[in-house]
Amino acid sequence: MLELKNISKEYNKRVILDHVNMTVEDGEIMCIVGESGAGKTTLLRCISGLERIDGGQILIDGKEFDPYSNQNNDSVIGVVFQEYQLFPHLKVLENITLAPIMVLKKKEAEARQEAMQLLEGLSLADKAKLYPYQLSGGQKQRVAIARAMAMKPRILCYDEPTSALDPGLRDTVKNIILDLKKSGMTQIVVTHDMDFAKQIADSILKVKPSRG
Amino acid sequence: MSYILEILPSLLEGAQLTLKIFLWTVVGSIPLGLIVGLGLTSHFVPLKAILKFYVWLMRGTPLLLQLIFVFYGLPLIGSGALTLQRYDAALFAFILNYTAYFAEIFRGGLQSIDHGQYESAKVLRLSYLQTVRKVITPQVLKIVLPSIGNEVINLVKDSSLVYVIGLGDLLRAGNVATSRDVTLVPLILVGVIYLLMTAVLTFILRKLEQHYSYWK
Numbered sequence A: 001m002l003e004l005k006n007i008s009k010e011y012n013k014r015v016i017l018d019h020v021n022m023t024v025e026d027g028e029i030m031c032i033v034g035e036s037g038a039g040k041t042t043l044l045r046c047i048s049g050l051e052r053i054d055g056g057q058i059l060i061d062g063k064e065f066d067p068y069s070n071q072n073n074d075s076v077i078g079v080v081f082q083e084y085q086l087f088p089h090l091k092v093l094e095n096i097t098l099a100p101i102m103v104l105k106k107k108e109a110e111a112r113q114e115a116m117q118l119l120e121g122l123s124l125a126d127k128a129k130l131y132p133y134q135l136s137g138g139q140k141q142r143v144a145i146a147r148a149m150a151m152k153p154r155i156l157c158y159d160e161p162t163s164a165l166d167p168g169l170r171d172t173v174k175n176i177i178l179d180l181k182k183s184g185m186t187q188i189v190v191t192h193d194m195d196f197a198k199q200i201a202d203s204i205l206k207v208k209p210s211r212g
Numbered sequence B: 001m002s003y004i005l006e007i008l009p010s011l012l013e014g015a016q017l018t019l020k021i022f023l024w025t026v027v028g029s030i031p032l033g034l035i036v037g038l039g040l041t042s043h044f045v046p047l048k049a050i051l052k053f054y055v056w057l058m059r060g061t062p063l064l065l066q067l068i069f070v071f072y073g074l075p076l077i078g079s080g081a082l083t084l085q086r087y088d089a090a091l092f093a094f095i096l097n098y099t100a101y102f103a104e105i106f107r108g109g110l111q112s113i114d115h116g117q118y119e120s121a122k123v124l125r126l127s128y129l130q131t132v133r134k135v136i137t138p139q140v141l142k143i144v145l146p147s148i149g150n151e152v153i154n155l156v157k158d159s160s161l162v163y164v165i166g167l168g169d170l171l172r173a174g175n176v177a178t179s180r181d182v183t184l185v186p187l188i189l190v191g192v193i194y195l196l197m198t199a200v201l202t203f204i205l206r207k208l209e210q211h212y213s214y215w216k
């Protein structure tokens, strides 16, 4: 269980997040919705440790947790960025195995085998040897998901997973997220698309632009 | 023809020194340039200020002056303690100077990398050093390769400056032969040897660029 208590965040004295509270149960899908500029990405960045929070508390399983300084590989918060941020110089498979090999110190063969399983699950097995520039947007996104999953994250976060995709691919993402839920994955999805949120969410958090 | 064969050994000996200075400068100043470039893009203000000053100094004064300063000037300061052999002095000045140029090139390359690349590495728990080594540097190398190539070609020619501190490089060998035998042939040969060296380098650089074209 992930709990946010009174999370505050400012940029240059401008309040972006003002005492945000949220509870994400294990295995559920939490959607964070709100108009553009409301602070959804900022909240995601605080949860994933890319920004330091200015106030409040983050707890995992009731224990205080600072994602910004956390080094423990048992509580990785995975992120699928809006622009995916794949490593352009590495093949699909290497994108996925890099962190397990470098960080989790996995053997290369083992990391590859696990990566191939993830790719198969996402119907990308035939793309393992391609470079990111050779993939479509939807394929890049799935590689980004596989790359994050390879670190066995406690929670997987997505920033606007539907924004860069053709409308037809929305259902594909939806099904991937729902499949991951079946496998027990806890997921946080930031989106400005209320319909999409309603289709997948167990809980919805609405963030409003702070007046600060 | 027999004259050419006669002077060729001394020219090649000079070329050997030229190549030695060239190679060691490349080997020393490219990695150092990357490190200084990383420092130039860091957020640690004092470090950045010092490195900026260093780059400004090295790029704002002639290499020839730096060379003379290191060889003739340093011994005067440290009452002899800072005296370097000619060859060491040349190498020191060249590495100091070229590191600054390479650092500027790397700084540009580093700044053109999307900050999201650092962030995606960070959420994957890669350390800063792992990120630089595995994610950033390969991308930067591809970007900076053409500019680095230009500087490397310049270096071959700049190496002839060691002539002023009395080192026997290729240019000096040609010059000696020309004044002794009163003929232009040695100088023409010197030109040809420089052309050969830069041609080989250009070829290697093109191969490297091709190597890096496997991704976009």
Ligand SMILES: Nc1ncnc2c1ncn2[C@@H]1O[C@H](COP(=O)(O)OP(=O)(O)O)[C@@H](O)[C@H]1O
Pocket: A011, A012, A016, A034, A035, A036, A037, A038, A039, A040, A041, A042, A043
């Ligand atoms: N690094 C930053 N520095 C200053 N202001 C920022 C920064 N990042 C975001 N903001 C501001 O914070 C507000 C919320 O941004 P963001 O979290 O990206 O919103 P959303 O994702 O909901 O569209 C915006 O007004 C934005 O301009």
Ligand SMILES: [Mg+2]
Pocket: A040, A041, A042, A159, A160
């Ligand atoms: Mg956003």
